[in-house]
Amino acid sequence: MFAYVSRRLIQSIFVMLTVSLLAFAMFRFVGDPIAVMVGQETSIEDQERLREQLGLNDPVIQQYGRFVSNLLTGEFGFSYRTRQPIGEMLLERAPATIELGIVSLLISLIVGIPAGIYTALRNDGFLSQTILITTLVGISIPTFVIGIFLIYLFGVQLGWLPTFGRGEVTEIGWWKSSFFSIKGLEALILPAITLGIYQLTLTMRLVRSEMQDVLNTDFIKFAVARGINYRSIHYHHALRNSMVPVITIIGLQFGGVIAFSIVTESVFQWPGMGLLFLESIRYVDIPVMAVYLVIIALVFVVINLIVDMLYFAIDPRVRLQPEAG
Amino acid sequence: MSLLLNVTDLTVEYPTRFGTFQAVKNLDIRLEQGEIHGLVGESGAGKSTIGQAIMGLIPNPGYIATGDIELNGESIRDLSQTQYHKLRGAKISMIFQDPQTSLNPLLTVEEQLVETIRQHSNVSYDDAFSKAVGLLEETGISDAKTRILEYPHQFSGGMRQRVVIALALCTEPDLIIADEPTTALDVAIQKQILDLIKHLAKKRSVGFILITHDIGVISEITDRVSVLRNGELQEVGPTRIVLQRPTNEYTKALMAAVPRLDKKLDRFANILDDEVQLSTPELLWKVDGASPEFASNWLLTGERHESDDKPVLDIQNLDVTYFKKGMFSFGNDEGFKALDDVSLSIPAGKVLGLIGESGSGKSTLAKSIVGLVRPSAGQIEFLGEALKFGKARSRQDATRRKIQMVFQDPYSSLNNRRKVEDIIGEPIRFFGLAKDAAEQRKIIASILELVEMPQRAMLKYPHQFSGGQRQRIAVARALVARPEFLICDEPTSALDVSIQAQILNLLKDLQAQFGLSILFISHNLAVVRQMADEVAVLKNGILVEKGEVESFFSGPKDPYSQLLLSETPSADF
Numbered sequence: 001m002f003a004y005v006s007r008r009l010i011q012s013i014f015v016m017l018t019v020s021l022l023a024f025a026m027f028r029f030v031g032d033p034i035a036v037m038v039g040q041e042t043s044i045e046d047q048e049r050l051r052e053q054l055g056l057n058d059p060v061i062q063q064y065g066r067f068v069s070n071l072l073t074g075e076f077g078f079s080y081r082t083r084q085p086i087g088e089m090l091l092e093r094a095p096a097t098i099e100l101g102i103v104s105l106l107i108s109l110i111v112g113i114p115a116g117i118y119t120a121l122r123n124d125g126f127l128s129q130t131i132l133i134t135t136l137v138g139i140s141i142p143t144f145v146i147g148i149f150l151i152y153l154f155g156v157q158l159g160w161l162p163t164f165g166r167g168e169v170t171e172i173g174w175w176k177s178s179f180f181s182i183k184g185l186e187a188l189i190l191p192a193i194t195l196g197i198y199q200l201t202l203t204m205r206l207v208r209s210e211m212q213d214v215l216n217t218d219f220i221k222f223a224v225a226r227g228i229n230y231r232s233i234h235y236h237h238a239l240r241n242s243m244v245p246v247i248t249i250i251g252l253q254f255g256g257v258i259a260f261s262i263v264t265e266s267v268f269q270w271p272g273m274g275l276l277f278l279e280s281i282r283y284v285d286i287p288v289m290a291v292y293l294v295i296i297a298l299v300f301v302v303i304n305l306i307v308d309m310l311y312f313a314i315d316p317r318v319r320l321q322p323e324a325g
Numbered sequence: 326m327s328l329l330l331n332v333t334d335l336t337v338e339y340p341t342r343f344g345t346f347q348a349v350k351n352l353d354i355r356l357e358q359g360e361i362h363g364l365v366g367e368s369g370a371g372k373s374t375i376g377q378a379i380m381g382l383i384p385n386p387g388y389i390a391t392g393d394i395e396l397n398g399e400s401i402r403d404l405s406q407t408q409y410h411k412l413r414g415a416k417i418s419m420i421f422q423d424p425q426t427s428l429n430p431l432l433t434v435e436e437q438l439v440e441t442i443r444q445h446s447n448v449s450y451d452d453a454f455s456k457a458v459g460l461l462e463e464t465g466i467s468d469a470k471t472r473i474l475e476y477p478h479q480f481s482g483g484m485r486q487r488v489v490i491a492l493a494l495c496t497e498p499d500l501i502i503a504d505e506p507t508t509a510l511d512v513a514i515q516k517q518i519l520d521l522i523k524h525l526a527k528k529r530s531v532g533f534i535l536i537t538h539d540i541g542v543i544s545e546i547t548d549r550v551s552v553l554r555n556g557e558l559q560e561v562g563p564t565r566i567v568l569q570r571p572t573n574e575y576t577k578a579l580m581a582a583v584p585r586l587d588k589k590l591d592r593f594a595n596i597l598d599d600e601v602q603l604s605t606p607e608l609l610w611k612v613d614g615a616s617p618e619f620a621s622n623w624l625l626t627g628e629r630h631e632s633d634d635k636p637v638l639d640i641q642n643l644d645v646t647y648f649k650k651g652m653f654s655f656g657n658d659e660g661f662k663a664l665d666d667v668s669l670s671i672p673a674g675k676v677l678g679l680i681g682e683s684g685s686g687k688s689t690l691a692k693s694i695v696g697l698v699r700p701s702a703g704q705i706e707f708l709g710e711a712l713k714f715g716k717a718r719s720r721q722d723a724t725r726r727k728i729q730m731v732f733q734d735p736y737s738s739l740n741n742r743r744k745v746e747d748i749i750g751e752p753i754r755f756f757g758l759a760k761d762a763a764e765q766r767k768i769i770a771s772i773l774e775l776v777e778m779p780q781r782a783m784l785k786y787p788h789q790f791s792g793g794q795r796q797r798i799a800v801a802r803a804l805v806a807r808p809e810f811l812i813c814d815e816p817t818s819a820l821d822v823s824i825q826a827q828i829l830n831l832l833k834d835l836q837a838q839f840g841l842s843i844l845f846i847s848h849n850l851a852v853v854r855q856m857a858d859e860v861a862v863l864k865n866g867i868l869v870e871k872g873e874v875e876s877f878f879s880g881p882k883d884p885y886s887q888l889l890l891s892e893t894p895s896a897d898f
Contacts, residue, residue, distance in 0.1 A: 217426060218421050218423060218426040219426060219427050219428050219429045219430075221382075221421070222421055222428075222489070223429070224410075225380055225382070225413055225414070225417075225418060225419035225493075226413065226414040226418060226419075226444070226493070226496065227410060227413035227414025227415055227418075227444060227445060227496065228441060229444065230410070232440065232444075236432075236440075237429050237432070240432075241429065241430070241431055314431065315430075315431065316430070316433075316476040316478065317430060317476070317478050
């Protein structure tokens, strides 16, 4: 267990170093940061002083070292655009994205897994085919079209749900949550569905195909031949075996949801990290982009680590080495 | 003894696009308590379908068209699915072929056994647990109390099959259908499992239906045997009588095609061939000037090593160690020694049979010779020159052409997306063996005919051929490079007995005609006896014995060879 986890940790550190190098390279290659920061009328001498102050004249290696150690100590630097510390900006935005991500993930799991099981077991049923065709339509339409359609239907025509923003938020320390008020929850519904529908389809289809594969294996046939009741065969024997690959994909998807909620956030004007990133791109706010890149990589790495540990919990073949010889 | 199972006039049909296909035709089987009844036949004989029919598990869209299945005097054919499912486990159970796949990998043996026991009888968890431990002990698992807590992958193949048998027995069924229960196992373990089945049948008076393609297994443990072909019963009777004095033509041919362990024959008898003849245009299609004579002349023209008394291949003190791969693995990885100080030589124009159980390093040796595996120490001399190891042997190296290989599974060794012409043509192009496209075509057509395939086969894709035909194509592909040394790695173990006989005959003929030196790898001792001039036995990467074939089989010296030989179920009676 220890060796397994430490091996994964070392791999993760390499990934993070690579990503931070890429993020750092952005500063070097996307124009002169001083020119972006200062106005036209700043004198050359002032510019030089600023350059010296910010350490931009130091050797590249030294600058990279400083960049990494700053990241490690939580010194993310300042945004070019708003002049605010990036750490604060992200902390303010992160809860919105994380909550949106979690809710959409829950939606995709709560609907996707049972639907996957159902369609695997009743392959030819009318309901199965309907579900499969509907979700196929769902997966083929781009996210922003679905978002706009939902806004039109539930926000504009029916007027049931708010169409933008987070509604009411409750502050728990620095964490602003939408979970504790009706208004907040209402505001969460449409963006979460929009973001979750793709994962839902993916989860469902994956569960379905994995389940169908497992149902054709010898050990399921053997269980049937032993007269084990079908309930246990389906939910105890087959489902657990189907979950191993499903967990990997769900993990990666969750990373993707956090990282690429950009489209959904901009359609619903959701004040999360995605929207921040979009604005940063618009204003060539390189420090924010660089930190965002590193943070997202960290999210992926952490999720992957969790997925690996889950393997460990689920699959005895990873946990226990076979007997020698 | 009373009648346990009575199958009468059973016909199983599958609707297909071209009308109904009868997988089993008007079949009768009777089985008494404690009897082991063998069902033997080649693939497509309908053996497994019978098992499925008795279990009530015929896969869609198949169905029972006629006939009746009686268990303990009661008809079970028309039971509803729910009623039938109650019967499974309680009255009839099943053992599958591959113990690697027939246990749920995520549940402990305890969970699987206890669940099954409690499914069929109303006992407490503790009672079920102690019964499970008892069963494991009965099936020969030592230290059952602690091992029951383990997961299937922690057991070796033979032990796993014992767990499977315990699982099939734990509900005390009257009838167990064993579908090729030992095919995936090594000889020594096969023997143990067969003994166990025999013992259980007697002691618990459980009826067994043993489905297998292996006549040796049949003669070893069955009381009665039914010989099947294309879904039809050919012959039935007490095993001894059917095997010794078969009356049916097919049974006779089948028996003759089984490689014998007790004596060496010149050729295998061909099973009478009533396969549908390929249509005439198929046979008439010819490439200009192509003929088997052309092929044999062409094969003999290439540059050839002057044959002298020196061995073709001389392996000296070969070591192969496998290390765990991984960029971030720490610590001292001592690796796994697949071959340990192996020295062997193969005389020119002879066949060396390499025998060993799974994991003995047979295939590793073959891979080291062809350069797929890099040995860690030792030397291989080919025609007097040292072979470069692994990737150090360039693609242009002359020995790449001179050493060719035929693989075990003809279904995965041929690329299904390329035509046979391209497959066989590739070595010709790669080694530049033909002057122009026309000559290449002529060579391909001729060599196909040499391996007894119609020339027109070159226009088709591999999936249009049966296993035996595919193996012929694989042999043709190896031959066309004009090799001086051929490695056959279990070339017939994926094939039926009759097809095996044909392929082995073909290899024998080609070997005699072209004086090929062959390394013939097999776990099947009988096949090695028929094919080889010399024999070498590997055990856990160590060469335990080598010698001339006849003296080896008449009196093996090493205890391990003696064990192997005595445990091989033989078809002699």
